[in-house]
Amino acid sequence: MSVSSSRKITQILDAELDKLVTLPVIWLTLISTFIINLALTIAFTSAALQWGAGTQSILKTGLASMGYLQAGFIILGILATCSEYTGGQIRTTLTTIPWRGVQLFTKHMALAIMTIPVAFIIAASGVLYAFMMMRDTAVAIEIDKLIKTLVGVTGYLTLTTILSAAIGAFLRRTTSALMVLLSYYFVVSPLVRDFLPSSKNYFPDTAGSSMYMLPSSDEINVLTPMQGTGVLLLWTLLFIIVAIAFYRKRDA
């Protein structure tokens, strides 16, 4: 039976989305990310209120937990690709979809489709909480700035998820991928940032963070949000291409 190629892509996308949605671990990760992020935001907000009410910006407080929040999305990305390799699901997948490059690329697409709304909701919930608590004391908030920042955060989290998924597809083991990514994001990167500030513009997380950082923060952000997006996008595409190249050559 011959199927037209656009229909084929839609079907693959459908299948990949279906696989993601039916994975219980994914839901567990998302729900715990949401709860932990909210708890952290509550802690940060109360700390901000204690230290100096009125001087803190609502957006900054609402997004203070970003550093930790991204861990949830890194785990999400890794789980999405590595779950194929626990058990033999990958062989079933490749039997039904024998085009490897297309399959892996569509998987990343499906992941992006799923991540965008979730990232937006989680980021917005933090800002909303900070807004409710600090409404009376903090400086007024501008709607267009708020929307710009939230879009930036959503984009950053989505691209980080995709990047983690690509690395997960490359390494194929949940634990190793987790080890590599977490030690990069939480240990190597902060140290490099401190000791070699000039390298800030080139790495995926630091460049990406200019997508949502406010220009009013005390550091000088050399990159505009668009440039930051570009750098992060380049890294993500690079990792996807490497993952696909290996995926096509390798024994499943």
Added chain:
Amino acid sequence: MRAFNAELSKLFSLPGIWLAFLIGAFAPAIIATLDSMAEKEDIIAGASTRLSEVGYIGLGLGVQGIIILGVLAVSSEYLTESSESGGGNQITTSLTVISSRFHFLLAKAGAVTVISVFLSIVAIITTVSATNLILGEYAPAFEASKLIGAVCYWTFTALLAFGITILTKSGIIPLAVLMINSSVVTVSYLLTKVTKLAFYLPDMAGLDMFMFTSDRFHTPFTGGLIMFAWVAVLFIVAAIVFHRRDVAS
């Protein structure tokens, strides 16, 4: 004793352990080197406020290797093989051979302890020599009592990771939580800003064993005691859960 040897041999045959060794032996030295390089001018000018921390900061932040060790020791037992090769768990084999669960746990914890003591000594040697290499005569003296504190901190961290992983069975949660909490600004540190109780968290208390910073809260001995109490409580809980749990579940 044979169970202990078996656990050691199982640990050494895990590929991930070698990564843990690599990180554990060199990450602290690299962090200490970078920090010493950044602080060098201040120290030579005699203006550094952080002289007492130099070098030790590597040992405080470079615990990732030991976390991986503790987590992998347990999570590898629960890794399900693919359905084509029988879908087996190593834990069923292990418990067939050593039928006393308590002994099994003890042997495994013993193996983890021995390896982490060994690894922390290696890390201390590399860190101290890296600091001395960079700072030369300005390097602070490394006191034995503090170094013993660092060994205790590493070992307790490994055992904490080990105990948490027994409870969760999968390595993802403990690895994520502990790695994030070993980052430069830890969650526990932020919590200390909110409540004084956070000083009693295991990592904050444990760091007081050898990091003499301005905002320390405990004496080295009580810090060690608090961290040990956490490890002990966690082990009792883990042992009870492990004892009562169905292996296959």
